[in-house]
Amino acid sequence: MRLIAMINQKGGVGKTTTAVNVSAGLARWGSRVLLVDLDAQAHASLHLGIEAGPDEPGIYDVLINGSAADQALHEVSEKLTVIPSHVDLVAAESELLRRPDRESILRHALQPLHERFDFIIVDCPPSLGTLTVNALVAAREVIIPLQPHFLALQGLGMLLETATAVSGMLNPALRITGIALCMYDKGTRLAQEVDNDVRQFIASAAPDDVWHGARVFDTVIRRNVKLAECPSFGRTIFDYAPGSNGAEDYGGLAREMLEMASGTARPPDTSDGQTAEGAPAEPSVVPARVVPAGDSGVESAVVREVTAEADAILGSGSTSPADPLAPQLSPETRPAVTPDRVNP
Numbered sequence: 001m002r003l004i005a006m007i008n009q010k011g012g013v014g015k016t017t018t019a020v021n022v023s024a025g026l027a028r029w030g031s032r033v034l035l036v037d038l039d040a041q042a043h044a045s046l047h048l049g050i051e052a053g054p055d056e057p058g059i060y061d062v063l064i065n066g067s068a069a070d071q072a073l074h075e076v077s078e079k080l081t082v083i084p085s086h087v088d089l090v091a092a093e094s095e096l097l098r099r100p101d102r103e104s105i106l107r108h109a110l111q112p113l114h115e116r117f118d119f120i121i122v123d124c125p126p127s128l129g130t131l132t133v134n135a136l137v138a139a140r141e142v143i144i145p146l147q148p149h150f151l152a153l154q155g156l157g158m159l160l161e162t163a164t165a166v167s168g169m170l171n172p173a174l175r176i177t178g179i180a181l182c183m184y185d186k187g188t189r190l191a192q193e194v195d196n197d198v199r200q201f202i203a204s205a206a207p208d209d210v211w212h213g214a215r216v217f218d219t220v221i222r223r224n225v226k227l228a229e230c231p232s233f234g235r236t237i238f239d240y241a242p243g244s245n246g247a248e249d250y251g252g253l254a255r256e257m258l259e260m261a262s263g264t265a266r267p268p269d270t271s272d273g274q275t276a277e278g279a280p281a282e283p284s285v286v287p288a289r290v291v292p293a294g295d296s297g298v299e300s301a302v303v304r305e306v307t308a309e310a311d312a313i314l315g316s317g318s319t320s321p322a323d324p325l326a327p328q329l330s331p332e333t334r335p336a337v338t339p340d341r342v343n344p
């Protein structure tokens with residue numbers, strides 16, 4: 001079983017489109033796929049024609065009410081199953097903050113389902129808050145859908161920093177295994193430049209970087225209007241427009257994912273608490289925060305983000321922290337992807 005989180009804290013980059021259509025592609029080739037909709041906007045659920053009412057069990061009940069995950073499964077087809085979301089999930093971020101085990105709830109909830117699926121794919125919300133941290137703690141792999149647009153790269157440093165923090169504290173097996181270039185305008189110089197920069201950045205990763213060995217997928221997802229249309233019909237691209245570029249591209253991406261060995265080129269290090277199968281081992285103590293107060297290492301993107309979100313929710317007036325790499329990311333002064341070390 002491969003548990004993959006689709007993460008990019010920027011909205012509108014193609015996370016949901018990728019999560020849904022890759023899931024459908026994998027299912028069409030015979031894999032048993034569970035798609036977990038972890039976004040209160042419920043776009044993945046709606047894309048698959050599932051409009052779960054507040055009384056139907058979904059991801060909120062699993063995370064907050066302790067419902068068993070198998071009670072929240074909605075079958076889309078023989079091989080494709082969804083745990084849907086609902087707008088209720090908006091409240092989950094603040095409700096989770098009160099829980100001591102707040103970062104590990106999704107991991108524990110999904111564990112009983114591991115044997116039933118070949119892939120569990122988590123469609124994350126556009127933030128690095130508690131829900132996304134839950135996905136990072138539950139997952140073994142992260143795939144980053146990235147729009148090859150200059151601004152789309154600004155948050156990459158923060159995302160890598162967060163994944164590094166989670167890997168260091170709660171989930172040593174976590175690796176960024178793929179970057180999928182989405183909404184790709186072939187033939188534009190910008191797309192080509194960003195594409196080159198991303199590949200160069202990944203190729204220069206140090207062995208202990210969580211993104212070491214990540215694959216920048218050869219298949220790029222071209223901009224294709226059929227991909228934008230199909231969610232409103234509640235259908236995947238393979239059902240809605242099987243002959244489209246979108247179907248071809250997501251078919252290619254799913255195929256590349258199937259071909260990938262589980263995880264990265266780096267074998268799991270069983271000495272750091274991981275099981276040989278790759279399921280994250282239980283941390284002996286779940287810290288109250290991902291990084292204890294006063295930690296000077298990865299000065300906790302997670303804590304800053306979670307705290308900022310809590311502040312926003314609770315109305316304390318503090319604002320979200322700026323991306324620490326942002327000042328280095330001015331178009332005049334830097335390559336599209338910063339090669340600077342993420343972890344000071």
Ligand SMILES: Nc1ncnc2c1ncn2[C@@H]1O[C@H](COP(=O)(O)OP(=O)(O)O)[C@@H](O)[C@H]1O
Nearest residue numbers: 011012013014015016017183222223224227228
């Ligand atoms: N390759 C593409 N071509 C055209 N439109 C796309 C493509 N990928 C996504 N879209 C559209 O762009 C919008 C944002 O995509 P979405 O997958 O919802 O992003 P995210 O989940 O990151 O917020 C949606 O309306 C979606 O239908």
Ligand SMILES: [Mg+2]
Nearest residue numbers: 015016039043
């Ligand atoms: Mg989305």
